Amino acid sequence: MTALELNLVPALCAAFDDGSLQLHYQPEVDLRNGSVPAMEAFLRWQHPDHGLLNPAQFMPVAEAAGLSEQVGRWVLQTAVAEARTWHEMASGTTIRPPRLWVNVTADQLTRPDFAVEVERLMAGRGLPPGALGLEFTEQTLGLAHIGVPRLLSHLRSFGPAVGVDGFGTWYASMSTLDVLPLDMVKIDGRFLRAMQRDLEGEAVLASIITLAHRRRLVVTAEGVDSMVIASRLAAMNCDRGAGRLFCPPVPTDDARMIALGRGRPDRRHERSGSSSHPPATVPMRPPASNRVREGRYDASRH
Known part of the structure; x- marks a missing residue:
């Protein structure tokens, strides 16, 4: 570790107790009606000198200092x-x-x-049951031990939902849907960018959504940053979207x-890293073309 990173270790050790280690939460919006059926937890660290840090900025330090397991337990708890x-x-x-969806690392999943x-x-x-959801990347599931399907079934048996985060970013994507007991797939934002580039990209995304629905899975798209994208996703029967x-x-x-249905907060929070702004009362709004064709698949059950 560099000298700067070494200096972060004592503060990170203290962060478990001093309130500077935090979870922030992002809504997942139903593209049919604008409701918020789920939210995802994101780890943040409010460092006294460096401001609000995301995991990419401090988890390498945690891993080098042997604190990653403690961080994972703190997030879940x-x-x-x-x-x-x-x-x-x-x-x-x-x-x-x-x-509430929580990301689970490979180290956590493989712990006995x-x-x-x-x-x-x-x-x-x-x-x-269903109040908590556990998200795993495809790579985590693919690299874990051979008993993963049985482990995921066991997890689901006492309440949590199970989902794949960043779906489509690893070589085992399609087979994942066939062999694992899942409730949700979250499509990586790169598919949304490909959809904007050409018709082939849109066709790939549409096929993923169709395949997931055939297996009765909820489909959430990450990185939705424009009304145009949200409307196109709704037209393709994508269930939910998350993004700025x-x-x-x-x-x-x-x-x-x-969570109590009282609106969404002022967007200045992410830029400032402060929670001093009062929440606005602007409701979550679906895209203009939100009339998704109804079929035998009922996403509202998840």
């Missing part, structure tokens, strides 16, 4: 606690809080006690407002 908070806040109302840890956390917080068009990852207080 914090996400489960926050999902419980959403359900407590919605108690006594007709609101159904969004599912991972499933036990997830089951213990969910039972301890009294989370209802709708809302960037936001701090906890703003995420709770969204």
Whole structure:
């Protein structure tokens, strides 16, 4: 590690307790009706000198310092606690809080006690089935041990949904849908860029969506940054979209407002790294052409 990176280690060790390690949350918007059926947790570190850092800026330091496992446990524990908070806040109302998706690393997945840890956390917080979702990259699933399908089935048996993040970025993409018990696939933003370039790119994206729906999976597109893209995705029957068009990852207080259906926060949060701006009351809005053809596939069940 460089001298600068070495200097980050003591502060990172302290971040687990001093509140500077945080989760931010990004809504996933239903392209048919503009509702928010799910949100994804993103790790952030509010460093006292360097400002708001994303994982790419500090996780290499955590790995070199032997802290990556501790970070993974902190993320999972914090996400489960926050999902419980959403359900407590919605108690006594007709609101159904969004599912909270959490990214899981290969190191976590291959730990012998991972499933036990997830089951213990969910039972301890009294989370209802489906309140939590676990996301794995294709590479993580492909490089893990041969018992992955059985492990994912075991995980799903006590409540969490299971999804693939960045779908289509690894060579095993299509076979993933056939051999793994999944609830959701999240399409990588590069497919959206390819869709904008030519008809071939659009055809590939459409085929992925069709294939996933045949297996009764929810399809979410990442990196939606324009109304044109959102409308084209809706026309292709893509279920959900996430990206800066709708809302960037936001701090906890703003995420709770969204989870309770009270609007979305001011977009200045991501630029400033501050949570001082009050949440706006602008609702999540679907794209103009949001009339997705209804069929036997019912994404609202997930």
